[in-house]
Amino acid sequence: MKLQNITTAWFVAALVLLISVWATIFYFALLNEIYDSIDDGLDNQKQLIIQRAAFDSTVLQHSEFRESGYSIKQVSPAAGINFTDRYVDTSLYMQNEDDNEPVRMLTTMFRQNGAYYQLQVITSMVEEDDLVAQLLYSLLWLFFGLVLSIILLNKFLLGRIWKPFYHLLQQLKKYQLDAQSNINTAPTRIEEFRLLNENITALLHRNKLAYNSQKQFIENAAHELQTPLAISINKLESLADRGHMNEEELQLLGSALDHLERMTRLNRSLLLLSRIENKQFNDTETVDINGLVRQLVEDFSDQAQFSNITIAITDEAPCVVHINRGLATILFTNLIKNALVHNHAGGSIHIRIGDKKVVVENTGDDTPLDTTLLFARFYKKNPSAASTGLGLAILKAIADLHGYTIQYSYTGLHVFTIQLK
Template sequence: MKLLNHTISYLAGILFILITGWAVLLYYNLLDEIYDSLDDGLANYKLLIMQRAEQDSTILQRHNFGEFNYAIKPISGPQVYTYTDVYADTLMFMENEQEFEPVRMLKTVFRNGDNFYELRVINTMVETDDLIADLLVSIIWLYLGLLASILVLNNFLLRKTWQPFYRLIQQLKMFRLEKQEPIRYGKTNVQEFRDLNEAVEKLIRNSTNTYLSQKQFIENASHELQTPLAISLNKLELLVEENNLNEEQLRLLSGAIGNLERMARLNKSLLLLSKIENRQFITEEEVDINQLLKTLLEDFEEQAAFKDVSVTLKEDGECRAQMNPDLATVLVTNLLKNAIVHNYQGGAVQVTVQPGKVIVANTSKEEALDEKLLFSRFQQGSQVDGGSGLGLPIVKAIADLYNYAVEYNYTGMQQFSIVFRAPAKKGEY
């Protein structure tokens, strides 16, 4: 639920209770005030009638209401002394509405000469059911009106108020540590947002520093390892060339050399990854992917033949990519190598070129692979084969550099696709 709707749902609830309570209160207060003024009017009327009766006794004969608002009838007996004014609600047939309507009636007793008379004065009254209905309608309108205005205000005001927050969130969603794109903080006078911005900035600065120093460390370590590796490898080679070694000694040396070579390759791959991530491959040109595939497939011919893997190239169109030619070679090489190495004796590799897309599919002993692990460094069984475990991460790094998509599918074959597309424009997410 969005923050905006969240506050509104609370406000709606609170307003509902508040307005309902207020409506009840208003109703009773209103009614009370109406009765009060009605009763005042009736009392005044009573006095007028009593004064009139003293001058004109004919009105004492008015036993029924008729067209007048009062009726008088003589009474006697002791009850006259205990009588007090009684205001009461009653019903009366109204000619115009043809139904009984509530009226307010004052019942009192007065004396004219020696006789006592009961006087009943009436006044038409508000129809409470109508009043309630009217009130209800008004209140519903008020409620809806309030909600609507809050909604509009919220949308306008809250959105404006929370703008720095949404802006930050939007950028954080896109934030990638390795891309090093700075976060632009909106200006805000709100203390909380300033705190948030500061906290985020600090967090990002710390993470970036840690990331950079770790990356720097890997680069330095790989780089510093090159020379000692080269020296040890060459010293062992010199030793092997001494002709006085027996087979067992040669076997041991061969093992050492093999592992040093593996280490050198690993190191080289790590350095390559760093270089790609540091965008150190600057020159770009239009690379003919079809041609590149043909050349590289020829290089892999013997390897594939040795493994009895049949390689087919299907050209459904021309594919060209604007990129660094060395990286293009590394990209395609790694894809092909992966397809041949992670294959079985007698398997197949199918390479399909489409406009803007290359698909490399290979048979494999394995089922569908975990896509998340596939492109992370030193994953899956690749190291068992003496591979660096960096082939696919390098593919991913190159694709990321140029905003190409790498897709993995399992269709009975392990299928990797590279979608070459124009790099996103700056500022476009």
């Protein structure tokens, strides 16, 4: 979810809470004000009636409310002496509504010509359910108006304010360390965004310097190692060709050559792994995986025949992906080579190629591999094996670079499944 949407959601949640609290407070304050106003009106009407009763005795004859809105009846002195005015909410039948309607009633006592009278004055009262409904409708309109205002504010005003930030994000998405171009930040007067642009630019500059330095070191180190290794191997092979050594010396020389060749392969593998992780294979093209795998199987046919291993290919569907051809070749070369090396005489390899999916099944050891270490560098189930232990690590690095997934399972056969994109 975008930051603007999160901000809007929090604002809406805060508005719901604030408006609910405010509406409750406003409702009771409004109700209290209505009661005060009505009570003041009742008190004023009471005084007018008492004053009128002083010179018009017919007023004292109103024993029922009817159209007058008040009633008077005589009471005992004991009931009237200590009585205090009382305001109550009650209901009264209204002929025009043909129903009982809420009213506010004032009950008081007054003395006239030595006698005590009870006076009850009523006035119509606001219906609370109507008041609540009207207040609710008004608040809903207010709420939706505020939410709409916040959405429009976020879309237009905050969108313009955050424009430098989103511009920086787009630049970072496209940025590559191995590219020569730099990011172009948008000018802004906002201090926080300006500092962010400056620090991101400085950070990327330092990372690029470190990347170039590391890249140069790896390439130089690999080159400097490769040259003396090749010279040493050539000299030892020349020495072996002279034929003036006994069997023990030839065995020692052969062992030295094996170690040097393994070191050469290790050096090449580490350099390749570093170049893959540094994303130095940028050129991509459309590659026919079906044809590529068939070509690689043909290349390994002599080795498979020598080890008495049969290789079968099943084309379940055409498989075409966009990838660097060199990396695609390395990916499936390592996969097929792994199935050959970790097999046994008379074994088999079955390769199934589907839509964006390649499955390699091979015979081998009767126990499954350790999935926690399977793609770790230098991991070898057999420590005495002559492999570098980097084949599957390189395979995993290529898959990660392109967003592929690799799964291993054991079903009596060792099964590697690569899900392509």
